Amino acid sequence: MSIRTAALLVAALGLSLTACGTEGGGTTVDVTPQAGSFSSAAESPEGAGAADTPRDEPTTGGSLGPGVSTVGDTISLKGAEDGEKLDVTLVKWLDPAKSADRHTIPSLGKRWVAAQIRLVNTGSATYRDSPPDCVRVADAEGRRYDATVADIAAGSSMATHLKLATGAKAVGWVVAEVPTGAAVTSLQFIPSGGAADETGQWAVRKG
Structure with missing residues (x-):
């Protein structure tokens, strides 16, 4: 066998192994922002209106490195039903978040954190959900916390009963204690x- 023939065979084998290794090997947790995601909430075309202008200063922008989604980035996710697909953007992040009134406050020894999320239905089916039930936050110790019902000073809460037609969008705050x-x-x-197979994840930090 000539040296040229052997080299061609090795190259072909390498391509074959590469193709086999990438097929079906994807993770269900997506931390990679879409191309063209906004690098900061200030650049977002869905910036908060007057009623949603935060009174505390939210964390915005600030890339944490290639391939890591953070504030301002959009991740595309599929729902549990056929035709369900969303573009999910973490528009702003507050840590801590302030209550909208003096009567509703975090429990003793607790604080609130809050995410302003934008959902756009990019699928072929109407999307029905309770977005707060879709949200989890995690700390450095690996403990996870579900969303809680709370109104904050930064703006309007995300709807708990949401129905989005194809192309429709919704924006609102989700709070966790x-x-x-x-x-x-x-x-x-x-x-x-929380029933879908795909999960979007964003890195956040105290602001």
Whole structure:
């Protein structure tokens, strides 16, 4: 066998192994922002209106490195039903978040964190969900916390009963209650009330 023939055979084998290794090997947790995602909430075309202007200063922008989604980035996710697909954007992040009134406050030894999320139905089916049920936050110790019902000073809460036609969008805040000393490091969005196979994840930090 000539040296040229052997080299061609080795190259062909390498391509074959590469193709086999990538097929069906994807993860269900997507941390990679879409191409063209907004690098900061200030650049977003869905910036908060007058009623949603935060009174506290939210964390915005600030890339944490290639392939890591953070505030301002959009992740595309499929729902549990056929034809369900969403573009999910973490528009703003507040840590801590302030209550909208003096009467509703975090429990003793706890604080609120909040995410302003934008959902756009990019699928072929109407999307029905309770978005707060889709949200989880995690701290540096790996503990996870579900969303809670709370109104914050930064703006309007996300609807708890949402129905989005194809092309429609919704924006609102989702709040979670965490221990005062917990270092919250990530936020997850799992469509269909947490029942979908795909999960979007954003890195966050205290602002």
